[in-house]
Amino acid sequence: MTSLSLKNVSKSYGTVEVLRNINLDIEQGELIVFVGPSGCGKSTLLRMIAGLEKITGGTLEIDGMVVNDVPPAQRGIAMVFQSYALYPHMTVYDNMAFALKLAGKSKVEIDTAVRAAADRLQLTDYLDRLPKALSGGQRQRVAIGRSIVRDPKVFLFDEPLSNLDAALRVATRIEIAQLKESMPDSTMVYVTHDQVEAMTLASRIVVLHGGDVEQFGPPLDLYERPANTFVAQFIGSPAMNLLDAKVTGTGETTSVQTADGGHAAVPIPSHASDADSAVKLGVRPEDLTITDSDDFLVAADVDMVEALGETTVLYFMSGSGEPGLIAKLPGIHKIARGTNIRLTAAPEKLHLFDDKGTSFLYR
Numbered sequence: 391m392t393s394l395s396l397k398n399v400s401k402s403y404g405t406v407e408v409l410r411n412i413n414l415d416i417e418q419g420e421l422i423v424f425v426g427p428s429g430c431g432k433s434t435l436l437r438m439i440a441g442l443e444k445i446t447g448g449t450l451e452i453d454g455m456v457v458n459d460v461p462p463a464q465r466g467i468a469m470v471f472q473s474y475a476l477y478p479h480m481t482v483y484d485n486m487a488f489a490l491k492l493a494g495k496s497k498v499e500i501d502t503a504v505r506a507a508a509d510r511l512q513l514t515d516y517l518d519r520l521p522k523a524l525s526g527g528q529r530q531r532v533a534i535g536r537s538i539v540r541d542p543k544v545f546l547f548d549e550p551l552s553n554l555d556a557a558l559r560v561a562t563r564i565e566i567a568q569l570k571e572s573m574p575d576s577t578m579v580y581v582t583h584d585q586v587e588a589m590t591l592a593s594r595i596v597v598l599h600g601g602d603v604e605q606f607g608p609p610l611d612l613y614e615r616p617a618n619t620f621v622a623q624f625i626g627s628p629a630m631n632l633l634d635a636k637v638t639g640t641g642e643t644t645s646v647q648t649a650d651g652g653h654a655a656v657p658i659p660s661h662a663s664d665a666d667s668a669v670k671l672g673v674r675p676e677d678l679t680i681t682d683s684d685d686f687l688v689a690a691d692v693d694m695v696e697a698l699g700e701t702t703v704l705y706f707m708s709g710s711g712e713p714g715l716i717a718k719l720p721g722i723h724k725i726a727r728g729t730n731i732r733l734t735a736a737p738e739k740l741h742l743f744d745d746k747g748t749s750f751l752y753r
Contacts, residue, residue: 393417393453394439394544394577400447401434408434409601411448421570421578423588425624426598432581433548435598439579440469440546452543468537469546472553474529476521476536482508483517486535493540503539510572511535511565527558531565538573547580551587559584567591585625589613597621619670619747628675628703628716630741633688635671637664644742644750646671652687656740658750672741675703675718678733686732690715695725704731 394416401409409431416422424432437443439450441462449456457465476485483504490500508514511531521529530550537545550566551559567590570578582588588595589609597604597612597620605617609625616622616630623629637660638653639645644660647653648671656671673687690706693714702723706715717733725731742750 395451398448420593423592430598466543468542472549474533507535507538545578633671670743675716677739678717681734689732
């Protein structure tokens, strides 16, 4: 089985430590997505897998073989870059065939591989064109096709959609998802800063921050059960709201009171030692609803309204100067700026984080 295993992998540039003790096991057929803010080390980690960056510490295994010192060309990987890196003077056919020619494959083998990849990527009608005669999405498909013909053990994608406009990005993202379905045994590692790409494409997501893995798991696990406040606010758009609160009751259900007098009984266990402690109560904007009841989470004045048709996004004032609350309501709501609104959410949609930012579910 084609698999990747990273054991205590680290990367330093002199005294600057970029990645620390990364431990990941990636199974055959998975599409793993690395996400995180700029500078978190996601592209560096991908380049270490490719062999383009030297591993400072730990071991990298492909198919059970340690490849720390194996040259990139001998690792059985193919990489698709952010910039398409196509040869401008070569046709689509020749761009896709180039690596096979260098490998000494016969003309029949090359032609069979190139035409099969072109058919899979809907490029057959463009094989005689130069890259300058293609759209951005078509050029990216050629770059992917150049990787497919090599039949690698692992595909590496380094932000392949960032150079495309919004419409092409959506279309190409769907094409990559369809490509993965047509190649169920292929292992893919994909780097992006776009969480929509991560959520829609990934078998599992690796969230990186400051050189560490914050959480590794299926997309909906990260959305529904974030391990800490960083993941909670990084996954999901708009970001999860974090309300200052105090624990007023512990046990199988934790009772909390928010700073402005709201309260909730959260179905998450807590310890007796949590009593009266300061916590963050997390609730996603799309889980908030308007209520007239005295049983509310938070009451605040509307600062701005975005009427998007299918949803209405409300932004609320914050007296502390911190970013205010956001509510994302389905449908059209005619609400004036300055209106004081009470909001609530279903108890099972609430999250609790301790003073270190760790979810109560992962302590």
